[in-house]
Amino acid sequence: MAGCGLKCVDNTLKRLFFKLGVFIARHPGYFIIVPILLTIICITGFQVRFCLAPRLRLHMKLFSPQHGPGKTERAIVEQYFKMNYSARFNPTRITRPGRFGRIIAVPKHGDTMLTKEIWKELRLIDEIVHNTSIVFGEDDQIYRYDDICAKWVDSCFPNDILNLDYVIEEVETKALNLTFPIMFNPVTWDAHAFPVYFGATEISDEGTIIRVPALQLVYFVTADTKSQDARGSKWEEAFLDAIGKAEESGVFKHISTARFASRTLDIELEKNTRTVVPYFSSTFLIMASFSVITLLMTDWVRSKPYLGLMGNVSTAMAIVAAFGAAVYLGIPFIGINFVSPLLMCSK
Numbered sequence: 001m002a003g004c005g006l007k008c009v010d011n012t013l014k015r016l017f018f019k020l021g022v023f024i025a026r027h028p029g030y031f032i033i034v035p036i037l038l039t040i041i042c043i044t045g046f047q048v049r050f051c052l053a054p055r056l057r058l059h060m061k062l063f064s065p066q067h068g069p070g071k072t073e074r075a076i077v078e079q080y081f082k083m084n085y086s087a088r089f090n091p092t093r094i095t096r097p098g099r100f101g102r103i104i105a106v107p108k109h110g111d112t113m114l115t116k117e118i119w120k121e122l123r124l125i126d127e128i129v130h131n132t133s134i135v136f137g138e139d140d141q142i143y144r145y146d147d148i149c150a151k152w153v154d155s156c157f158p159n160d161i162l163n164l165d166y167v168i169e170e171v172e173t174k175a176l177n178l179t180f181p182i183m184f185n186p187v188t189w190d191a192h193a194f195p196v197y198f199g200a201t202e203i204s205d206e207g208t209i210i211r212v213p214a215l216q217l218v219y220f221v222t223a224d225t226k227s228q229d230a231r232g233s234k235w236e237e238a239f240l241d242a243i244g245k246a247e248e249s250g251v252f253k254h255i256s257t258a259r260f261a262s263r264t265l266d267i268e269l270e271k272n273t274r275t276v277v278p279y280f281s282s283t284f285l286i287m288a289s290f291s292v293i294t295l296l297m298t299d300w301v302r303s304k305p306y307l308g309l310m311g312n313v314s315t316a317m318a319i320v321a322a323f324g325a326a327v328y329l330g331i332p333f334i335g336i337n338f339v340s341p342l343l344m345c346s347k
Helices: 002-026 028-043 045-052 069-080 116-131 160-166 168-172 226-248 264-274 277-294 305-328 335-345
Strands: 099-107 133-136 141-144 182-184 191-193 209-211 214-221 255-261
Touching: 002 028, 028 045, 028 305, 045 305, 099 116, 099 226, 116 160, 116 168, 116 214, 116 226, 116 255, 133 226, 160 168, 160 191, 160 214, 214 226, 226 255, 277 305
Parallel strands: none
Antiparallel strands: 099 214, 099 255, 133 141, 182 191
């Protein structure tokens, strides 16, 4: 009985595919011209992805559940502890990555950052960041860091650790000891919270700092609105380029720097997945050759090499058309999608 049922399904499929084959043979133009036109129309969706689509925080929006408990709890925190980048910025209220540039510096010579020469270069870094500018908006307005920085009242949120340069000579000669974890600057009266800026700090039994192997500086920009967020994203790229060029050109003689921004992970994910793109042509060529060779036989009547070739062509057309249509429908396109054509064509 089961065999009869399977045979009925098999015969039904045979009849249907036979009728489809006859229809295609009698009307070949529809099945050649229409797919090509549809592919050409849909593939234009990629211009939306590469030219018009906003850059997404991939790991946040696409790699985590939309209604996960973490996002629900974050909404509760934001309800009572709202972030205000424009006038009352406070890093302790950060619940989202925001827009920022972060620099970690380590000494090239010696094992501590507490020297006068290093502090001069830290001030140079600060100057480079504050002078980093972008052109943004329909009116191509120029923005410097001071114009878009996260503010406390009317001033940019400071890296007050830099004010140690007023006493760094005394610190270097051990005439003044830095007390961990907090200390008031005897000149500016800033309250320096050393754990915020110093990394891997070595502390004496008396609670004074012996050496500081690493130091970080963080620069926040406003991101209260979508426009500010997009502007901050562009500034982050300029920030990474400016510090990177300074590092590569040998501007810093006494420190080595590493830089990080909120989009660094997104950029690295994109770069990582884009590494497969150069292999597309060779991979498709190998798959097409394999398809053609496996359909070759000693009998030229039964050999169907063109069938194998057109099978790869139709699959490629289907992939690009589907991706283009998905972009037009507003479905976010992420870098990991570059891997899917290889998976589809290998089926």
